[in-house]
Amino acid sequence: xxxxxxxxxxxxxxxxxxxxxxxxxxxxxxxxxxxxxxxxxxxxxxxxxxxxxxxxxxxxxxxxxxxxxxxxxxxxxxxxxxxxxxxxxxxxxxxxxxxxxxxxxxxxxxxxxxxxxxxxxxxxxxxxxxxxxxxxxxxxxxxxxxxxxxxxxx
Amino acid sequence: xxxxxxxxxxxxxxxxxxxxxxxxxxxxxxxxxxxxxxxxxxxxxxxxxxxxxxxxxxxxxxxxxxxxxxxxxxxxxxxxxxxxxxxxxxxxxxxxxxxxxxxxxxxxxxxxxxxxxxxxxxxxxxxxxxxxxxxxxxxxxxxxxxxxxxxxxxxxxxxxxxxxxxxxxxxxxxxxxxxxxxxxxxxxxxxxxxxxxxxxxxxxxxxxxxxxxxxxxxxxxxxxxxxxxxxxxxxxxxxxxxxxxxxxxxxxxxxxxxxxxxxxxxxxxxxxxxxxxxxxxxxxxxxxxxxxxxxxxxxxxxx
Numbered sequence: 066x067x068x069x070x071x072x073x074x075x076x077x078x079x080x081x082x083x084x085x086x087x088x089x090x091x092x093x094x095x096x097x098x099x100x101x102x103x104x105x106x107x108x109x110x111x112x113x114x115x116x117x118x119x120x121x122x123x124x125x126x127x128x129x130x131x132x133x134x135x136x137x138x139x140x141x142x143x144x145x146x147x148x149x150x151x152x153x154x155x156x157x158x159x160x161x162x163x164x165x166x167x168x169x170x171x172x173x174x175x176x177x178x179x180x181x182x183x184x185x186x187x188x189x190x191x192x193x194x195x196x197x198x199x200x201x202x203x204x205x206x207x208x209x210x211x212x213x214x215x216x217x218x219x
Numbered sequence: 220x221x222x223x224x225x226x227x228x229x230x231x232x233x234x235x236x237x238x239x240x241x242x243x244x245x246x247x248x249x250x251x252x253x254x255x256x257x258x259x260x261x262x263x264x265x266x267x268x269x270x271x272x273x274x275x276x277x278x279x280x281x282x283x284x285x286x287x288x289x290x291x292x293x294x295x296x297x298x299x300x301x302x303x304x305x306x307x308x309x310x311x312x313x314x315x316x317x318x319x320x321x322x323x324x325x326x327x328x329x330x331x332x333x334x335x336x337x338x339x340x341x342x343x344x345x346x347x348x349x350x351x352x353x354x355x356x357x358x359x360x361x362x363x364x365x366x367x368x369x370x371x372x373x374x375x376x377x378x379x380x381x382x383x384x385x386x387x388x389x390x391x392x393x394x395x396x397x398x399x400x401x402x403x404x405x406x407x408x409x410x411x412x413x414x415x416x417x418x419x420x421x422x423x424x425x426x427x428x429x430x431x432x433x434x435x436x437x438x439x440x441x442x443x444x445x446x447x448x449x450x451x452x453x454x455x456x457x458x459x460x461x462x463x464x465x466x467x468x469x470x471x472x473x474x475x476x477x478x479x480x481x482x483x484x485x486x487x488x489x490x491x492x493x494x495x496x497x498x499x500x501x502x503x504x505x506x507x508x509x510x511x512x513x514x515x516x517x518x519x520x521x522x
Contacts, residue, residue: 066304066306066316067306068306068314068315068316069314070308070312070313070314071313077316077318079321080318080321081316081318082316082317082318083314083315083316084309084313084314084315084316085313085314085315086309086311086313087311087312087313104313112318112322112324112359113384114384115381115382115383115384115385116381116382130467131466131467201467201470204470
């Protein structure tokens with residue numbers, strides 16, 4: 066099943082769920098201008114809970130060893146030219162060595178994470194992938210890369 | 220004399236008004252009883268006078284044994300359908316897919332509308348936390364409305380509880396053959412089978428209906444929902460754990476009949492608990508924690 070919205074498109078293959086939603090802009094504060102509403106893409110091979118954070122908070126805690134979670138968060142396009150987003154291509158396919166338990170937003174025993182910042186077509190993104198098992202990352206990496214390969218960024 | 224005649228005339232007029240009022244009241248009672256199904260056998264000779272299409276799913280038919288429901292409550296679907304995954308949009312304007320077939324949990328599809336009066340009770344019930352305990356195993360409530368072309372996304376967003384998965388999809392209505400809201404379908408994920416369905420005027424009635432269906436299907440009758448906190452703590456269990464273990468063993472090259480699953484011991488030899496008799500026999504694990512084919516060995520269970 067293919068979903069598309071906000072210039073993002075992705076396939077949710079059998080056994081996977083996906084959602085593209087727009088993160089509300091951060092309000093202006095202390096002289097900073099209000100943020101820009103930006104889209105977030107979530108894909109997972111388990112039931113995505115209704116309430117979860119952009120980085121999967123509320124979902125990754127539910128993950129079993131074979132569960133996979135992918136989050137693609139767009140940042141303010143104004144940040145695309147900053148050093149953080151210097152990579153000018155999509156960072157996939159990912160490799161085993163890209164994953165480490167320390168790359169989790171919040172370390173969860175046994176799980177493994179990968180975070181990559183990049184920009185494509187003037188749009189800045191953060192890719193965040195969580196594997197349910199660090200030790201079994203080789204087994205599930207191809208599934209992750211297959212799903213990532215089907216993501217289109219307009 | 221004139222006064223008497225005038226008084227009598229006034230009394231007659233008053234009585235006439237009373238009689239007309241009583242007749243209208245009686246007619247209204249008969250009409251309501253007719254809508255509720257009373258006197259269904261008397262309808263056989265008057266098909267042309269039956270209620271028109273205001274509530275198409277509640278029409279009287281020529282079959283006196285056909286199930287009828289009260290106005291506002293849909294009848295059961297006439298034909299069963301396959302279980303399919305859902306794709307649609309979110310009330311906030313995003314895109315969404317929801318997996319229903321082949322899951323390890325049970326899914327309760329609640330087909331609701333923002334406009335129907337009967338649906339209001341269900342929106343309120345789910346917003347009030349009634350979705351925390353649902354019949355079935357790890358049951359996940361998914362609220363389905365028609366797509367933005369038929370429903371107001373803003374109205375749905377205002378009604379949909381943030382704790383429940385909500386998807387707007389007219390295709391889902393079509394795929395499941397649901398013509399009218401409210402309607403509920405309980406899907407057993409592992410078998411991708413519909414185990415119960417129907418509608419009623421209130422959530423307790425629907426829950427009772429689904430609990431009976433779950434019990435008939437040998438499922439947990441009063442399980443915690445997949446989204447409830449208590450369920451999150453005990454999510455991994457039973458069939459889910461078994462299915463995951465099977466998948467991991469298969470990925471490690473261990474399938475039914477694999478030698479490592481049947482430790483043998485020669486008569487008088489070492490017990491099954493002892494080390495393998497044949498050091499050359501393939502072992503599922505090595506000291507490095509990897510299987511013979513190089514794949515990582517399954518982790519020990521954390522449960």
